[in-house]
Amino acid sequence: MPESLRLAYAWGGTATYEPGATFGPRLLEDFELVWILAGHASYIVDRRELDAPPGTILLGRPGFREAYRWDPERVTRHAFVHFAVHELPDDWSPIATWPISRLMAPGDAVRPLFRRVLDEWCDGTRRRARPTRAVARMVEALLDSFLSPAPTTELEVRPAAVSRVLDWLSCSLDNEPARPVSLPELAAAGAVTPKHLCRLFAASVGRSPMETVRLMRLERALVLLARSNLSVQEVGRLSGFSSPNHFSRCFRSVYGSPPLAVRRAVLAGQVPPSTPLTLPR
Template identity: 35%
Template sequence: MTSEAEPAGPGPAPADPAREVALPTVSVDGAGVVQVVDYQPGSSYGPRELADFEFFWLLQGSAAWTVHQGCTTVAARPGRSLTLRPGTLLLAPAGAVDSFRWDRDVVSRHAWAHFRVEDPGSLPDPAGWPVVRDLAGAPVLAGLCRYLEDLGAQQSAAARARSDQLLGLLLDLFVRGPFEEPSAAVPEPVAAAVEAVRRTWAADGVRLVGVEELAAAACVSTGHLFRVFRQHYGCGPARVLELVRLSRAAVLLQRSNASLAEVAAATGFANAYHLSRRFRTAYRVPPGTYRRRHATADPVVPLREAGLLPLAHVLAEA
């Protein structure tokens, strides 16, 4: 039995980003969408045959979900069993025969929503749909589930209409994402170095952090740290952090009245001249020109082109 959320295997080929995305349309029987129920320790439910799709998420306790008879969805193969806990979202597919066995020691509470897919929109064939997602890795799904729970407690027509819309959006995000791929994970020395920078900036403000300090935090040599950064991002750690600081400077130039000297101080540069010289290397114009003529430009273009947005996102918490 699997004890955690599993990937559903290779999914459908990525959609052409140039194509317009059409959200699926779903329909729900009954007065409400999301229901919540408690099960006593050791209870079970099923086997049952699903006439439609069901989203299922635990609020407390645990449940063992078992597929007895599969359907067109490959991930819901016969004999598959998952242990579900709070923090996972299950999509039980139409046509499957499944069962649940609840936690032996505590009361289990879960929310669920049954629905039919009237129009799949831009969704791929259900054969390639996943059946489980880790909500920790997809917080937008967790937020939608919580909002659906709130709407399920309301009786207005507006709440019902919004629930139907959000359920279609939840299905689209669940199936299509995009979510971060495991291959996009940050190498361990890089993660340790970036976390050290985040702590330093949170405590002392944004400043230059030397490579020796980064290597010590990552418990590697400076040469090894440079090679890892170079291999994954095409440049060394000093340049990576400089691009992050320059992107912050670009945002301040666009969205503040701070002087160039104040922007330099806020982003860890020695003075306005130093900032101006380094800014030009990344943005191809001096800061003053950028402020006057590029007020609506994307300030993180250098980070995006270098594949550094995930690292910048971590440092944004400083």
């Protein structure tokens, strides 16, 4: 067995799909890495359906019978790289144990490598025979990074409705941070009933939807305190807290100190407190 990856060919590019489009089913004849750039997708493989929000990397393998359902409301864009392998490195795990999907963490190595492979080798129109050693090394690094579990999280932890709600909420807090958000609004964004949404959040996030909203607001407030010249009162208002006293109480209950004390500690060189909110990927 070789010490490095030996490729037969590699090709790829990007594709854009209108809302509601589908692709497949098809029988995959080679390996394919797919990177969801915009829009949500559902990846159906061997009777399993995986949610694939933006930032997802999918790995199809020879023999997979697969299909895609693209976002019903938004344009979906993805990048892809097909490749065939002569031989795998001898120290790699068996193909059957490889993950199918990963939602990449911030700062991951996979997406920059993916972009580099596309830029260096893939023209999106045909198979490129006999990849150079440099391209083979890039594909090997890309695949090896994808297979490494440390910077990634399995996708099936987060239901599609929760993904839709978190995306909607993030957009809402970006554009109208002070606007109140209600449970019926969140349920509408997730296309489920409020009761069902509460069950989904309890199972996947470990908190209620409205508690998640509160913690996301406080997390944004923490960033503004550490990285802006806004007054504490302005930070509270822009984070959705109309009362400065209420903001201070909520902030202290989560981070252990009032907002002004945390700001002074950060200015003095201390690390900001960690957020208790850990959202599933």
